[in-house]
Amino acid sequence: MEMVFDIRKATNRDGDQVATLIAEVFADYPGCIFDRxxxxxxxxxxxxxxxxDHGCIWVVEGHGRVLGCLGIKFDPAQKQAELHKVYLDxxxxxxxxxQRMLTKALDWLAQTHPDxxxxxxxxxxRFEAGHRFYEKCGFTRTGETRILDDLSASSEYRFKARPNDVLLRIT
Known part of the structure; x- marks a missing residue:
């Protein structure tokens, strides 16, 4: 049976379900600790x-619960947007x-922050499947890394793309 999904802008009331989603995703990766x-x-x-932060976040709903989220924030001074909270059940x-969530975010970005x-x-x-998704969508790894001062001792890679290049790759 095919699942039916609804992608909509998140509200503050979605925070608890987004927290549950992130905790479930973290549980799939050894050493990832969720501390809300x-x-x-x-x-x-x-x-x-x-x-x-001049941004927006969307959630994917299905079967009465949040199954995904993707947010984007915009820095007007840098003319740069950053993806945040990209999680999927x-x-x-x-x-x-x-791809549908990312398309919705990029459409919003083009309308709201065309510059x-x-x-x-x-x-x-650790999120290797995510890395493959971003590369498939046109992002490239910049070579920059950072280590976070968090309970998971996270190390992160930085990816970068031109918004129109990503939109062309996923549509």
Whole structure:
């Protein structure tokens, strides 16, 4: 049976379900620890958090629960957007849902911030399937890495693309 998904802008009320989703994704990766209060306080007002940074976040709903999320924030001074909170439930992967979320975010970015020159993201070095997805969509690894001061001792890779190049690759 094919699942039916609804992609919509997140509201602050979605924070608890987004937290559950992230915790489930982290559980798939050894050493990834989800600490909502300590490391994800923005989930308490997630839509406001993205809006404050000239951004927006979307959620994917299916069967009455949040199965995915993808957010984007924009820095007007740098003319740069950054993807954040890109998570998808394991059972939902491989069905084109991530591409649909990314397309929706890029369409919003083009309408809201047409002067955006670059699109970047940081992703945990352990999230190899995510790396393949980003590369398939036209992102390239910049060679930059960073280590976060978090409970998971996360190390991340930086990816970069031109917004129009990504949109052309996924549509």
């Amino acid at each position: 209060a300590g490391e994800f306080p923005e989930l308490d007002a997630i839509a406001d958090d993205f809006s404050a 394991r059972a939902t992967r491989g069905q084109g849902v991530a 955006c020159a670059d699109l970047v993201l940081w992703t945990d070095t």
